[in-house]
Amino acid sequence: MKRILVVDDEPKIVALARDYLEHAGFSVRIAHDGRSALAAARGERPDLIVLDLGLPEIDGLDVARTLRGESSVPIVMLTGRSDESDKLVGLEIGADDYVTKPFSPKELVARVRAVLRRTERPQQSTNIVRAGDVVLDLPRMRVTVDGRVVELTPTEFELLATLAREPGRVFTRAQLLDAVHGVAFESYERAIDAHIKNIRRKLEPEPATPRYVLTVYGVGYRFAESDG
Numbered sequence: 001m002k003r004i005l006v007v008d009d010e011p012k013i014v015a016l017a018r019d020y021l022e023h024a025g026f027s028v029r030i031a032h033d034g035r036s037a038l039a040a041a042r043g044e045r046p047d048l049i050v051l052d053l054g055l056p057e058i059d060g061l062d063v064a065r066t067l068r069g070e071s072s073v074p075i076v077m078l079t080g081r082s083d084e085s086d087k088l089v090g091l092e093i094g095a096d097d098y099v100t101k102p103f104s105p106k107e108l109v110a111r112v113r114a115v116l117r118r119t120e121r122p123q124q125s126t127n128i129v130r131a132g133d134v135v136l137d138l139p140r141m142r143v144t145v146d147g148r149v150v151e152l153t154p155t156e157f158e159l160l161a162t163l164a165r166e167p168g169r170v171f172t173r174a175q176l177l178d179a180v181h182g183v184a185f186e187s188y189e190r191a192i193d194a195h196i197k198n199i200r201r202k203l204e205p206e207p208a209t210p211r212y213v214l215t216v217y218g219v220g221y222r223f224a225e226s227d228g
Contacts, residue, residue: 002116003027005046007037007063008078009056013101017050017078020105021112034058041067048116050108053079053090061090068094072153074115078103091194096155098191118154118180131164132226134203134212143203145212150202155180159195160203163213163223172220196221 004026006017018028029044031037035057041049049067053060064075077090077098087098096115099108119141129136133146141157143150152160162179163171171179173189180195200207212224 001025001027002047003029003044004112005029005031005037005040005044005049007031007034007040007049007055007060008052009033009054010052013052013078016105017108020109021050024109024113026112032056034060034063037063038066041073042070046073047119048074048076048112050076050078050112051095053077053086061093064090064093064095068153072151074119074154076108076111076115078108088190088194091191092197094153094156094198096153115154118158129161129164131167131223132212134160134164136161136164145203152199152202156195156199156202159192160199160213163221167223168225170216170219170222176220192221 004021006014006021006028008014008017009032014030014032018030021028029040029046031040034055037051037055038058040046051060051064055063060077064077067073067075075095077087077095078101079086079090079098080101090098097111099111127138129138135144136142136157138161141154143152143157143160158180159176162176173192176192177189196213200210200213203212204210214222214224216222
């Protein structure tokens with residue numbers, strides 16, 4: 001049974017999320033502030049964290065930053081903030097997805113399931129993807145660049161794998177959203193830009209002048225074709 005840590009200081013939100021997630025077959029642990037969220041994440045090692053951005057003690061964004069410095073545990077942000085910049089900051093820190101309050105509990109469950117699916121990839125006919133210096137071990141969700149191990153979140157890994165499987169192919173942001181989300185709920189394409197920025201920061205020798213993940217202006221992104 002997958003373990004979900006729900007972090008929110010609003011009792012009604014916590015009760016709603018817990019009821020629907022437990023009904024969907026998950027084991028749910030609750031934390032009500034940033035400090036207890038970090039303690040629970042470190043002590044219980046949940047499979048995914050639903051994290052509110054507006055928390056007492058330690059803000060949700062600071063919790064996400066700290067978690068990303070320690071692990072690649074999937075994070076779904078839960079936020080009442082409507083400003084797009086807050087969502088982008090959370091995604092750039094390394095969150096995998098977000099749900100905006102007021103939310104449909106069914107949407108939350110679908111988002112959680114979609115993110116978890118990225119961590120449980122089915123066996124592929126080819127388990128290793130090689131694209132130039134970049135090697136992706138799909139079952140282990142492991143990436144190396146010229147022998148250097150790169151730590152990616154599940155969403156970042158799935159995005160990179162989508163691009164690297166077909167070097168040279170141009171993917172629109174909508175196509176990349178479809179590849180990583182797998183759910184029909186509305187999302188916004190600027191989230192892809194935030195994830196790509198993270199991938200470049202971790203993957204590229206010089207993120208400002210990328211060698212691997214290239215921008216196709218006005219369209220989307222492509223993985224560079226090997227010189228050989």
